[in-house]
Amino acid sequence: MPKVPVKVVKWDEIVSWARRLAENIRSSGWSPDVVVAIARGGYVPARLLCDFLGVQDLLSVQVVHWPGAAQVAEKAYVKYGLSVDLSGKNVLVMDDIVDTGDSVVLAKEVVERCCRPKSVKTAALQVITSTTKFVPDYYAVEVRDWYWYQYPWTALEDMSSFIVRMLREEKQQLWTLDRLMEKFVEWYGNELLEERFLYFREALExxxxxxxxxxxxxGxxxxxKYGQ
Structure with missing residues (x-):
């Protein structure tokens, strides 16, 4: 088993999940007037969801909880909030994945405090039910075991962060490319390197x-050479 289990998420899966999520929302009888994306992970899923639901108004609030790939911050915090009047509006707060629930809960509280909405509900593409303290009102996929889900919109950022974390904890200064790749698979598994190899090379650059x-x-x- 790798030290950090990673699953690669592909674009066709994301579109399929967004469509399923939209169907779940429609079947509930509740309809959002505004979607608030939790930046940054929720940007793309929220835009897809707006398309499937026919929602024109898309806003965002930035919550920081994972400053680096698979490295959680001590406490989630709001980096950029909202200051708009949403009186009489049904608002859906949207993220890509709920793993602890902290980001979604915090973003929902921000919207409720600042914007006077009629109602606020929450949604995500995926929920890791074994780790979260909060289950959103709507989701497309339930996951029981924790993985770091590597989405296309964070591929280079995650790859760079993963390499740095590995190098820092291995405490080795000199690396060949073959040794880097071998150790990367040991840490994160085969799938990430195979599916995102171009990003691996770009991360090194x-x-x-x-x-x-x-x-x-x-020779x-x-x-x-790693380190200052």
Whole structure:
């Protein structure tokens, strides 16, 4: 088993889940006038949901809970809130995944405090029921075991964060590309590297530009030195 279990989510799955979520909302008899995306993960799912539900008004509130891939902050907090009048409006607060529930609860409270809505409900594409303290009103997929779900809109960011975390905790300074890939699979599994290999290479380039990795010549083979 990898140290951090990762599942790669593909675009066709996301569209299918958004369509299913829209159907669940319609069948409930409740209809949102406004969708509030929880930035940043909820942006794309919220836009898809607006399309399937025919909702024109899309707003956002930014809540920070996962500053790096699979690395939770001590406490979720609102980075950017809302200041709009939503009197008489039914509002749906939307995220990509609910794993602890903290972000969704906090965003819902922000909307209720600031905006005087008629009603506020919550939604997500996925819910990890084994870890969450809060289940949203609507969701498309229930997950029982915890994984880090790697969505297309965070592919490069997650890959860079995963590499840095691995390098930091392995406490090794010099790496060949083969050794990096071997250790990456040990940490995160085969699927992520196989499905997002181009992002792996791009993440290495980003880390080189940022000075996190320094390319070196190791007897005709390119090596990377980690650390300052």
């Amino acid at each position: 980003r880390l080189k530009r940022d000075g996190v990795l320094k390319p070196m010549d190791c 005709g083979q390119t090596c990377y």
